[in-house]
Amino acid sequence: MRATTREPRTLVPGDTVAIVSPASWPEDSVPGWIAQQVESWGLRAVIAPHALDHRGYLAGTDAARVADLNTVVRDPAIRAVIASTGGCGSFRIVPEVDVDALRADPKVLIGYSDITALHCVWDAAGVPTLHGAIAGAHADHVRRLLMEGAQTIVDADADALSAELTTAGRAEGALFGGNLEMLARSVGVVDLDLEARIFLLEVNRAAGLGMVDRALTQLRHSGALDGVVGVALGSIDQFAGYEDRGWTVLDTLGDHLDALGVPVLGGLPIGHIQDLDTVPLGTHAVLDVDHARLTVAAPSGT
The missing domain is CATH 3.40.50.10740 (Murein tetrapeptidase LD-carboxypeptidase, N-terminal domain)
Known part of the structure; x- marks a missing residue:
């Protein structure tokens, strides 16, 4: 880890x-x-x-x-x-x-x-x-x-599109992730290892559902997501109302996230939205799905 x-x-x-x-x-x-x-x-x-x-x-x-x-x-x-x-x-x-x-x-x-x-x-x-x-x-x-070395607390928005993928449970580990496409492209170039970590994921609609599917498939098959303990799911709102042959982004993401078998907290106001929350990456975090809250430790010390 x-x-x-x-x-x-x-x-x-x-x-x-x-x-x-x-x-x-x-x-x-x-x-x-x-x-x-x-x-x-x-x-x-x-x-x-x-x-x-x-x-x-x-x-x-x-x-x-x-x-x-x-x-x-x-x-x-x-x-x-x-x-x-x-x-x-x-x-x-x-x-x-x-x-x-x-x-x-x-x-x-x-x-x-x-x-x-x-x-x-x-x-x-x-x-x-x-x-x-x-x-x-x-x-x-x-x-x-x-x-000030402040702690970050992000409460999920139950009305956000990604909130529909929320499951149950609790996870602890260092938070890391970001934009889905960029993470997938980094495989083989940067040592991307999410073992024992909480996977932060946000998706903007740069392409259709096939891009989302390919990127998540690459991350899973490369082993980058092996050992992930939880998923903090940010904005997917750019896909609202979009369908491809009967499927929505919820179907595509759900297929892959279900396969990970870990707690998922959706509805986090992180990513390509107005007034996005800023969160540290690489520091200890608690993903409390049952209370719809992500808590992340400060990125710096004295």
């Missing part, structure tokens, strides 16, 4: 946070807005040189994006890293991330969606991350995660 072994320290006023674009380019105003938010917390923000580069749908060349990321990973003054957006492209730079520097000086990465590929790199290095964003109604919770 992999667990967090290199815990970043809690941030204090005056610490520096870097804003990078390891995948697609954000709207021009986004890095500046993130910087303003971070600075309102008493932190200092720096925007990486290539954060607004454009190369097709990518934020510049692979070399430029990984150079930005490695520069902040190697800089002892940088205490956390925020991805400006997801989109596409972070998977391309996975092999070039300076994992040795990350292990030597662990710092939290914040992002979701395509950034799941980099969460896998951080996890393989034993460093926790934050799955989510600093925008929306829960922005202050991100501040508390970074600066």
Whole structure:
């Protein structure tokens, strides 16, 4: 079982946070807005040189994006890293991330969606991350995660589509996961091992049900899900009202999750939704299905 072994320290006023674009380019105003938010917390923000580069749908060349990321990973003054957006492209730079520097000086990465590929790199290095964003109604919770070592409590929404897949029971273990497609694509590239862990899963409708089926099949047949103790199921709301020859996303997911034979808590407001909850990855969690609650330990220490 992999667990967090290199815990970043809690941030204090005056610490520096870097804003990078390891995948697609954000709207021009986004890095500046993130910087303003971070600075309102008493932190200092720096925007990486290539954060607004454009190369097709990518934020510049692979070399430029990984150079930005490695520069902040190697800089002892940088205490956390925020991805400006997801989109596409972070998977391309996975092999070039300076994992040795990350292990030597662990710092939290914040992002979701395509950034799941980099969460896998951080996890393989034993460093926790934050799955989510600093925008929306829960922005202050991100501040508390970074600066106060706060615990995260996420209550399930019984009206969300994924809540229909909720079972019963309770599970404990380190939480890890993220976007389904990115997790499946990481098989064979990153050491993805979820034994004795709670599997966090969110699915956006990038394609039809076949994509969901193929991705989950790959994760199961590769052995990546062997020994999973529970499933924390986030948003699948983009599939609401969608059918393929009589099946819905609930049928496709249910087929695979039932085969795991572990407690499943759906309805968690995590993933591609407005006002998503941000949760630590790589830290101890309790999945209390009977009380519809996920509790996750802080990503950093003193």
